[in-house]
Amino acid sequence: MAKKYHMEWLFIALIPPISWALASVFDKILVSKYVKEGIAAGILTNTFSGIVALLLLPFISLKSLSFSATLLFLCIGVIWGWNRLTYTKAMSMEEASRVLTIAQMSPVIILIGSTIFFGEILRPIDFIAFLLILIGVVWISLKKVAGKFHVTKAIWWMIPNVLLFALTTLMLKLTEISDWPIALFWINIGFVVGCLPLAFLPKYYSEIKRSISGKLLTIVGVLLSINLLTSLGRASYFVALQKAPAAIVSVLAGTQSIFVFFLAILLTFYFPKVLKEDHHVSTLLSKFLAIVLILIGIILLYLA
Numbered sequence: 001m002a003k004k005y006h007m008e009w010l011f012i013a014l015i016p017p018i019s020w021a022l023a024s025v026f027d028k029i030l031v032s033k034y035v036k037e038g039i040a041a042g043i044l045t046n047t048f049s050g051i052v053a054l055l056l057l058p059f060i061s062l063k064s065l066s067f068s069a070t071l072l073f074l075c076i077g078v079i080w081g082w083n084r085l086t087y088t089k090a091m092s093m094e095e096a097s098r099v100l101t102i103a104q105m106s107p108v109i110i111l112i113g114s115t116i117f118f119g120e121i122l123r124p125i126d127f128i129a130f131l132l133i134l135i136g137v138v139w140i141s142l143k144k145v146a147g148k149f150h151v152t153k154a155i156w157w158m159i160p161n162v163l164l165f166a167l168t169t170l171m172l173k174l175t176e177i178s179d180w181p182i183a184l185f186w187i188n189i190g191f192v193v194g195c196l197p198l199a200f201l202p203k204y205y206s207e208i209k210r211s212i213s214g215k216l217l218t219i220v221g222v223l224l225s226i227n228l229l230t231s232l233g234r235a236s237y238f239v240a241l242q243k244a245p246a247a248i249v250s251v252l253a254g255t256q257s258i259f260v261f262f263l264a265i266l267l268t269f270y271f272p273k274v275l276k277e278d279h280h281v282s283t284l285l286s287k288f289l290a291i292v293l294i295l296i297g298i299i300l301l302y303l304a
Contacts, residue, residue, distance in 0.1 A: 012243060016236050017255045019229045019232045021100075021259035022263070023225070025263055028275055029222060029274065030044075036211075037207040039198065040203075040207040042085035042195065048224075050192030052227055053184075053188035060182055081191035084191070087157075090154040093153055093157070095264065096277070098287070101294060102140065103257075104133060104136070104137065104294045106165050108133050108134070111301060128300060133293070184234070250298075251298055261291055
């Protein structure tokens with residue numbers, strides 16, 4: 001019986017990285033084929049998340065949160081929404097497998113922030129983990145163009161992405177709430193509050209208008225897929241945290257980049273019209289080794 005329970009939590013804990021990896025593929029499809037301006041794509045995904053949240057209103061009670069807690073979650077949503085804007089912008093400029101791997105810097109920033117603001121102690125092994133993750137991120141950020149190595153331009157969007165995500169995580173650590181559906185509702189509304197003013201800027205407004213002309217149903221389908229997969233991952237993550245040690249669940253969540261890597265290879269060889277990445281052996285090996293280095297660093301951070 002104990003073994004059955006073990007397999008149950010393991011299965012649940014693997015849902016987040018797999019569903020988030022699939023969502024990342026749909027993100028790449030969105031910015032590659034339908035909304036090619038990354039910020040405009042982020043505005044659409046954030047707005048769609050807010051609309052989905054509003055559909056849940058008949059089933060939830062908003063009175064369970066105090067005004068201060070509501071304001072906090074709304075602010076978290078605004079910052080998290082900006083985080084997504086930088087992510088979709090980076091995704092519009094670079095391969096999905098590289099973008100998701102660069103995002104693995106988040107645990108390092110979060111732990112440093114926890115040390116500064118919450119008094120957590122850094123151990124010697126943490127510095128080794130930091131170094132491994134940093135080497136892996138720099139490694140995968142380098143691309144060989146015309147015989148020379150260049151840092152991908154997406155890194156300049158992923159640096160604020162990582163910082164914003166770390167900030168939202170540290171803000172969430174300040175909260176103690178059992179009613180997560182209500183909290184997620186206000187976070188999703190914050191997505192819209194933070195990005196909607198940008199939608200009226202001429203550059204993004206014209207791109208959104210152009211993108212949805214004649215393709216509205218297709219884009220809604222892609223946005224719905226992203227939202228459902230992201231929500232499934234988030235819900236499974238919360239359930240897994242209740243059934244298994246948080247450190248193990250966090251490590252498994254960090255394997256998202258591995259799933260994206262193999263999904264990208266699969267689609268490149270069998271469905272190149274859906275997604276295609278550089279599939280030279282040297283590039284694939286370089287990416288894989290960088291991802292392994294980062295995963296070792298994450299394991300050291302959470303389990304050592």
